[in-house]
Amino acid sequence: xxxxxxxxxxxxxxxxxxxxLMLVGTLAGILAGAIPGFTIAMGVILTLxxxxxxxxxxxxxxxxxxxxxxxxxxxxxxxxxGIPGTPSSVATTFDGFPLVRSGRPGLALGLGxxxxxxxxxxxxxxLVALAPQLAFLGLEFGPWDYFSLIIFALxxxxxxxxxxxxxxxxxxxxxxxxxxxxxxxxxGVARFTFGFxxxxxxxAFLPVLIGLFAFSQLLTDVEDDKRAxxxxxxxxxxxxxVEHRQAILIILKRWVNLFRSSFIGIFTGILPAAGGSISxxxxxxQAKKASPNRSNFGKGEYDGVIAPEAANNATAGGALIxxxxxxxxxDIVTAVMLGALMIHNIIPGPTFIQxxxxxxxxxxxxxxxxxxxxxxxxxxxxxxxxxxxxIPMYVLASVIxxxxxxxxxxxxxxxxxxxxxFFFGVIGYFMKKLxxxxxxxxxxxxxxxxxxxxxxxxxxxSDDLLLFLSRPWSLFFLLMAxxxxxxxxxxxxxxxxxxSKFYVPMSMIVLSLPLFLMGSPxxxxxxxxxxxxxxxxxxKRTSSLKTT
Amino acid sequence: xxxNKDTIVAIFLLLFCGIMINxxxxxxxxxxxxxxxxxxxxxxxxxxxxxxLVMLVKSMMASTDSNLNSENTNSxxxxxxxxxxxxxxxxxxxxxxxxxxxxxxxxxxxxxxxxLTLLGGFEIKKIINHLxxxxxxxxxxxxxxxxxxxxxxxxxxxxxxx
Numbered sequence: 001x002x003x004x005x006x007x008x009x010x011x012x013x014x015x016x017x018x019x020x021l022m023l024v025g026t027l028a029g030i031l032a033g034a035i036p037g038f039t040i041a042m043g044v045i046l047t048l049x050x051x052x053x054x055x056x057x058x059x060x061x062x063x064x065x066x067x068x069x070x071x072x073x074x075x076x077x078x079x080x081x082g083i084p085g086t087p088s089s090v091a092t093t094f095d096g097f098p099l100v101r102s103g104r105p106g107l108a109l110g111l112g113x114x115x116x117x118x119x120x121x122x123x124x125x126x127l128v129a130l131a132p133q134l135a136f137l138g139l140e141f142g143p144w145d146y147f148s149l150i151i152f153a154l155x156x157x158x159x160x161x162x163x164x165x166x167x168x169x170x171x172x173x174x175x176x177x178x179x180x181x182x183x184x185x186x187x188g189v190a191r192f193t194f195g196f197x198x199x200x201x202x203x204a205f206l207p208v209l210i211g212l213f214a215f216s217q218l219l220t221d222v223e224d225d226k227r228a229x230x231x232x233x234x235x236x237x238x239x240x241x242v243e244h245r246q247a248i249l250i251i252l253k254r255w256v257n258l259f260r261s262s263f264i265g266i267f268t269g270i271l272p273a274a275g276g277s278i279s280x281x282x283x284x285x286q287a288k289k290a291s292p293n294r295s296n297f298g299k300g301e302y303d304g305v306i307a308p309e310a311a312n313n314a315t316a317g318g319a320l321i322x323x324x325x326x327x328x329x330x331d332i333v334t335a336v337m338l339g340a341l342m343i344h345n346i347i348p349g350p351t352f353i354q355x356x357x358x359x360x361x362x363x364x365x366x367x368x369x370x371x372x373x374x375x376x377x378x379x380x381x382x383x384x385x386x387x388x389x390x391i392p393m394y395v396l397a398s399v400i401x402x403x404x405x406x407x408x409x410x411x412x413x414x415x416x417x418x419x420x421x422f423f424f425g426v427i428g429y430f431m432k433k434l435x436x437x438x439x440x441x442x443x444x445x446x447x448x449x450x451x452x453x454x455x456x457x458x459x460x461x462s463d464d465l466l467l468f469l470s471r472p473w474s475l476f477f478l479l480m481a482x483x484x485x486x487x488x489x490x491x492x493x494x495x496x497x498x499x500s501k502f503y504v505p506m507s508m509i510v511l512s513l514p515l516f517l518m519g520s521p522x523x524x525x526x527x528x529x530x531x532x533x534x535x536x537x538x539x540k541r542t543s544s545l546k547t548t
Numbered sequence: 549x550x551x552n553k554d555t556i557v558a559i560f561l562l563l564f565c566g567i568m569i570n571x572x573x574x575x576x577x578x579x580x581x582x583x584x585x586x587x588x589x590x591x592x593x594x595x596x597x598x599x600x601l602v603m604l605v606k607s608m609m610a611s612t613d614s615n616l617n618s619e620n621t622n623s624x625x626x627x628x629x630x631x632x633x634x635x636x637x638x639x640x641x642x643x644x645x646x647x648x649x650x651x652x653x654x655x656x657x658x659x660x661x662x663x664l665t666l667l668g669g670f671e672i673k674k675i676i677n678h679l680x681x682x683x684x685x686x687x688x689x690x691x692x693x694x695x696x697x698x699x700x701x702x703x704x705x706x707x708x709x710x
Binding site: 050052053166167169170173174176177180184186187188189190191192194218219220222223225228229392394395397398399401402403405406409410413415418419422426429434451452455456459460 | 553554557561568571572575576577578580581582583584585586588589592593595596599600602603606628629630631632633636637640641643644647648652656659660663664667668669681682685686689690692693696697698699700701702
């Protein structure tokens with residue numbers, strides 16, 4: 001094991017090419033995160049074509065650099081201009097911008113930067129500790145359990161992506177359908193090709209992803225004529241000296257907030273589709289509730305900067321846990337990384353860490369190293385950021401559209417892939433206009449083939465469909481899927497309604513059933529705790545109903 | 549009962565499902581044991597049809613605030629709203645249509661220059677800037693992919709003859 005870790009360490013830290021690529025990736029990520037209208041996912045997606053010519057570890061390390069850099073890039077724009085660069089830094093604006101305006105820009109940036117660093121480090125430790133354990137758990141899964149897990153990943157993406165649940169489900173199903181076009185992997189039979197030979201290979205994952213996500217986003221960015229022609233930011237801020245030492249001391253004094261926020265970030269990252277955009281607000285809210293200086297929040301409170309920044313960087317580690325352990329992407333970024341691994345003929349799954357230990361530990365180490373680069377590059381990237389903000393959006397969008405075409409072509413050297421990107425770009429653009437979330441569709445495309453393969457394996461082993469309900473893990477994931485579909489209705493329901501009062505306790509009690517069926521002592525204890533907590537909440541809420 | 553954008557989308561989706569379900573009957577059955585090739589797509593399409601039907605019913609029962617006759621769907625507003633996106637679509641189709649003749653280098657430069665000028669404006673100073681930006685950016689990208697990543701990008705008939 002130590003041999004593998006040392007080898008992985010050498011392949012990252014002692015290889016100047018990999019280090020150089022990570023450096024460029026982190027810088028690109030910081031800039032992508034800092035520019036409003038660009039997202040971290042877009043940064044990672046646009047990096048993917050460059051990774052075709054690299055080794056798998058170099059490609060993943062570069063993308064991890066973009067991923068980690070992106071989370072901290074958002075804090076520059078939100079603190080210096082009051083405009084969040086990415087949705088994952090929205091809550092940082094609440095206290096970061098007032099702190100800058102009160103004359104402490106160096107401290108504000110320092111707090112954000114080092115909170116991101118510490119949050120990332122905590123999540124990296126949890127990633128290293130938890131991913132192999134979760135993968136070990138994943139070895140228990142049969143095809144029934146995997147199929148149900150994919151269904152759960154899709155339904156929770158739908159329920160957490162916001163908006164209309166019907167539209168979310170339709171988007172997810174459209175993604176699953178898109179993945180069926182072409183020759184099926186089980187029988188090799190052509191499906192929905194309509195006589196076109198190009199369709200036989202199916203839609204490649206990368207053109208679909210770039211089309212749906214990047215192409216449609218660029219079209220949205222240039223939609224408003226006036227905004228497209230004006231510089232990216234009207235207020236571009238100025239170069240400031242970061243107060244590193246003082247910021248570190250303040251953060252370490254508030255270690256409870258740091259750890260709480262980091263764990264919120266990790267947990268949110270593990271949930272499919274719930275990324276930094278949710279975790280930063282959740283962590284901010286919890287920090288505010290727990291703080292004795294609640295009235296200072298919104299006026300430049302240190303805890304209000306530490307919480308969202310620690311949480312959003314910790315989310316990255318959480319999202320990687322699911323990808324590394326089970327091969328299920330936690331968000332769009334990890335879906336892209338999954339695609340990158342597939343391009344190198346590596347299929348992540350529960351056996352990934354065992355089968356590809358060098359690559360797996362390489363990812364862990366790259367995740368650590370990227371955080372050091374992020375801190376080191378901040379001052380330099382601040383200067384570049386101030387230059388980039390003077391460019392109008394239409395210039396960036398036009399150049400990136402051309403780059404998308406070149407990048408997509410590089411995948412298989414066929415022009416058909418560019419047409420696919422264009423087609424899905426148009427679909428993605430109109431879907432966004434019509435209120436359909438794109439995340440479920442992207443996950444549908446990524447997981448569609450895997451779902452079908454596991455369903456085929458399950459039906460090949462046994463015709464008994466009841467196995468989906470009688471196998472504990474499968475039942476657990478299916479119940480989680482049902483609970484996640486109902487979740488948006490719970491959010492919308494009035495707080496005093498019967499449904500909203502009983503949703504949480506009933507979910508706890510119901511979820512304990514498959515855990516009891518699993519039989520192992522630890523899971524029985526967890527199930528008992530779930531039942532007891534559920535019954536306690538049920539009792540409390542029933543008695544409160546009686547009194548009213 | 550009202551007809552709004554969602555109603556039209558739901559009807560379109562139902563038509564799409566109908567065509568695809570019909571097409572799924574043509575999927576060959578090689579007679580192997582196990583799950584048939586048409587089974588999974590049929591399940592997905594059936595679920596999609598059900599969800600589209602739910603969307604249709606919900607849209608018809610919704611209030612009329614997003615009605616088709618509202619100000620937002622005025623043809624002039626629609627044109628202005630989608631003007632830039634339509635320019636991008638059109639330029640991209642032209643770029644792809646002429647890729648075999650122009651190649652990625654010339655086609656890319658012309659695409660970026662055309663798009664920049666159509667979106668940014670036709671003043672002389674801007675046109676010169678757009679030309680410089682398009683040549684430099686596409687030149688750099690083309691060089692990275694051709695020489696750095698060893699990707700053979702479409703050369704185009706013009707460069708081939710030349």
